Amino acid sequence: MNIFLTGKPGSGKTALLKELMEEVNGSFCGFLTPEIREDGERTGFQIEDIKTGDRGILASVDIDNGPSVSKYRVNLEGLKMFSEKVLSDLDDSDGVVIDEIGVMELHSDNFERMLNKILESDKLLLATLHTNLVERFQDKGKIIWVTRSSSRDLKGKVYDLIEKAM
Numbered sequence: 001m002n003i004f005l006t007g008k009p010g011s012g013k014t015a016l017l018k019e020l021m022e023e024v025n026g027s028f029c030g031f032l033t034p035e036i037r038e039d040g041e042r043t044g045f046q047i048e049d050i051k052t053g054d055r056g057i058l059a060s061v062d063i064d065n066g067p068s069v070s071k072y073r074v075n076l077e078g079l080k081m082f083s084e085k086v087l088s089d090l091d092d093s094d095g096v097v098i099d100e101i102g103v104m105e106l107h108s109d110n111f112e113r114m115l116n117k118i119l120e121s122d123k124l125l126l127a128t129l130h131t132n133l134v135e136r137f138q139d140k141g142k143i144i145w146v147t148r149s150s151s152r153d154l155k156g157k158v159y160d161l162i163e164k165a166m
Contacts, residue, residue, distance in 0.1 A: 001165035002119060002141025003158060004101070004129040012151030013128040014099050019155060020126065021050065021097060024162050028126075029089035030097035031082050033058050044072055045104070047082050050097055051089060056082065059104050067107040074104045083114040090117070094166055095124030101137070102130035124165045126158075 005013045014032065021028065029051055036044040036057075044060030056078040057063070063073035086096060096118050105111045118125050119140055134143055142161065146154060 001161065002125040002127070002137075003161055003165075004127055004134075004137055004141055004143050005146050005158070006129040006131050006134055006143060007146035008131065011146045011148055013146045016146060016151045016155060016158070017097065017099055017126060017128055020158060020162065023159060024166075026094035026124075026166055027092065028095050028097050029086050029093040030099075031086070032097070032099045036060065047078060049082060049085060054085075067104075069104045069107070072104070074107050076108050076110075079105065079108040080110040083108065083110040087114050087117060090121065090123060093123065095126060095162075098125065098127040100128040100130060101133060103132065106133075124162065126162065 005016060007013055018032070031050060032048045033045045034048060035042050036046055043062065045058040046055050047058040048055045057075045058079060059069065059072035059074045061071055061073075063075055066073040066076050090096065098115070101115065125141065129137055129143070137143070144154060144158060
């Protein structure tokens with residue numbers, strides 16, 4: 001089963017994903033992409049392995065090469081490393097967590113290969129999904145719209161879906 005959490009920025013998708021990971025019994029691989037902030041301004045995104053805590057840079061205003069998305073440059077080499085790590089951990093995991101499937105990530109052929117392999121597998125995928133990609137992924141799993149007011153109410157519903165899938 002594939003579960004995609006989508007909604008506007010700041011709606012609570014990532015917070016809901018993190019809360020679910022704390023409560024679900026199972027072994028997951030994957031990564032989170034927390035913001036990098038300097039003096040209150042977002043300057044990029046990290047990429048963090050949920051198993052090891054290893055971190056890298058997904059995108060930053062301080063990177064000089066790589067695809068440009070808004071004011072950021074995407075670190076394709078870093079994304080490649082983390083995508084390969086997920087694939088190497090896949091067989092020993094009950095599921096995969098990806099925060100997020102978005103424009104930045106889809107600039108990477110390695111990320112797309114990883115994502116396709118996960119989607120073709122029988123592993124549970126719990127991912128946040130950029131709203132621009134909902135139509136592309138709507139036939140690949142359950143799309144759940146998250147808003148600031150609904151994120152608390154959705155926790156039980158999504159938890160039940162995860163439990164049934166495992």
